[in-house]
Amino acid sequence: MPHEAILAELDRRREAARAMGGEDKLTRRRENGQLNAEERLAALIDKDSFYETGLLGRSNFSAKTAEKSPRDGKITGFARIDGRDVGVVVNDFTTMGASTGGTNSKKMGYIRKTCTEKGLPFVHVGESTGARLPDAMGSRGMGTMLGNDTTQFRRMRDTPWAAAALDTSFGSSAWMCCCSDFAVMKKGSIMSVSSPRLVSMAIGEKVDMEELGGWRLHAEQTGLIDHFVDTDAEAMEVIRQFLSYMPSHNGELPPTAAVTEGSGQDQERILDILPEARTRVYNMKKIIEVIFDAGSVFEMKARFGKSAVVALARLDGKVVGVIANNPQVGGGALSAEACRKIVDFTVLCDSFNIPIVRLMDTPGFVVGTDAERRGAPGHIMNFMNATCLTTVPQVTVICRKAYGRAYVAMGGGAHNDTMIAWPMAEISFMDPVFATSIVHNRRPGDEGFEEALAEIQKDLEVWDMATIFSAHDVIKPQETRASLIRILDIHRQRRSGGIGQHLMRTWPTSQ
Incomplete structure (x- = not known):
């Protein structure tokens, strides 16, 4: 066959693949205000940076399914986000509901494997119906589809993963959110193991979509999702924002940014936020906004375990993790959900060489019959274990109350590199x-x-603790930012180049 004919055939196949599920389906998405897979990809990555792999992949189940499965429903490849290389998978719902098949499983596995081996972040943009039937049915289907993916869904893989649950996110889209370091969900979407139809058949009763896997369920009860947005474009922007705090892999430090204008100004405002009466509550988030670089606080799981606050932030341009009690919710007492949230965040920071700053103001752990039913003792011990295994630089600031074992879990005693306290701190059993x-x-x-x-x-009062040097220093609240900058510089891990020991690298991402 002449070269021109062969090249023309390649062009024809490329064009057919890029047509996705066809103009009718793409038009319906536009009319519904939904971005298609190509548009989501464009919103996520740097312009003209995408290198696609598997463009010509199709279903291998039958000639009939091959004809209607361009790209086998998954756009896969490599791109840049803020100039850094990443691996990307974007589900194309217009092609067979982005269901998981034999070919696209190989495509996705190749991207994840390459990211793990070469030290690249991985992003999965999900919208899918789950496993493809009848491809997965029978022993041939199971032998082809399941059990052959060697990617470890743990931080052992050493690179940050981010995922999005958009619109209908069943099966693999849910799995990827649960085993990623960061997951974002669009409000109005549903994320669950299986579709309401299948669940209804399994349990013999009609299932409400919102109750099965709506965003409020994951925001307030499961804690499986870290951030919630209103649009597809916002979801892509939030993923870009999360990755801006992350190193490409756990063998390097997070990127440093320029200190934003206004950072460090008016530290006296902390005294206006902090009540003089020990029994009055306040919003710790407002104090966090004052201490850290202006506009840099990126809170995660804001509606889950609300008596605790976890956030990525920058301090003098350097990435830090912030763990704080919030007295505005339950007086800052740590619930089982708050413990889970803190543990998950602690492991994230320690896995990717992010120093931790803890702001402590807690009367202890939530107790009672409901707390016991929620497994509070186990979550408390997980919390203690994670604190003890942390190897990145960590500084604890006792702001006000520090009672009982929660004092230890929040980095008190020997569980820090430096512990400082404000003069109004109270420490007791x-x-x-x-x-x-x-x-x-x-x-x-x-x-x-x-x-x-x-x-x-x-x-x-804190004076006795300072006298015996169990508190390394007592400072004024308005001195906190400057003290933290200096302390973290002192504790920078020079011998290891700032890289921690990663003792929690096999800790699961979803507890």
């Missing part, structure tokens, strides 16, 4: 009101309670 009731058998309102409480409170 339990809340002084409870201690007064137990030690002096007096409750609020009883005669002599206030005198007994005052006696107990004398022992809570």
Whole structure:
């Protein structure tokens, strides 16, 4: 065959592949305000940076399915985000519902394997119906589809993964969100193991889509999703933002950015936010915004375990992880959900060489029958274990209350490189009101309670801890930013080039 004819045939096949599911389906998406796979890819990556692999891949189940499966429903390849190489998979829902088949499984596996071996971040943009039937049915289907992916869904892979759950996200789209370091979901989408139709057949009753896997479920109850947005374009931007805090792999440091204008100004505002009365609550998020570089705070799981705050941020241009109690919610007492959130974030930071700053103000862990039913003891021990295994530089700031074992879990005692405290810090085994009731058998309102409480409170002040050098320094709240910058510079890991030991690299991403 002449060269011209062969090249023309290649062009024809390329054009057919890029047509995705056809103009009718693409038009319907536009009318519904949905981006298609190509448009999502363009919003995610740097312009003209995409190198596609598997463009000509199609279903290998039968000639009939091959004809209607351009790219086998998955756009896969490599691109750049903010100038850095990444591996990308974008599901094309217009092609067989982006269902998982034999060919596209090989395509996705190739991208993940290359990212792991070459030290590239991996991004999966999901919208899918799950496993493709009848391809997956029977022993041939199972032998082809399952059990052959050698990618480890753990941080052992050493590169950051990000995923999106958009619109209908069943099967692989859900799996990728659950085993990624960061997951974003568009409101109005549904993410679950299987479709409501299949679940309804399995359990014999009709299932509501929102209750099965709606965004509020994942925001407030499962904690499987880190961020929520309103549009496809916002989801792509949030993934870009997350990756801006991450190294390409765990053998390098996170990227440094220029210090944003206004950072560090008006640190006295902390005193306006922090109440003088020890029993009054406040929003720790406002203090975090003052301390860290302006506009750099990237909170994760904001609606899950709300008595704790976890966020990536920058301090003098360098990436840090922030773990804080938020007294505005439950007085800052740590629920089982808050423990899960902190553990997940701790492992993320330690895995990718991100120093941790903890801002402590907690009366302890949430107790009671409901907490026990939620497995609080196990989550508390996981929390303790993660804190003890952390090998990146870590600084603890005792802002106000530091009671009981929560003091240790939040980085108190020997579980930090430096521990500093504000003068209003209170440290004890339990809340002084409870201690007064137990030690002096007096409750609020009883005669002599206030005198007994005052006696107990004398022992809570930070001065005794500073005297025995269990607190390395006592500072004014408005000195916190400057102190943290200097302390983290001192504890920079010079011998290892800033790389931690990654003792939690096999810890699962979804607990």
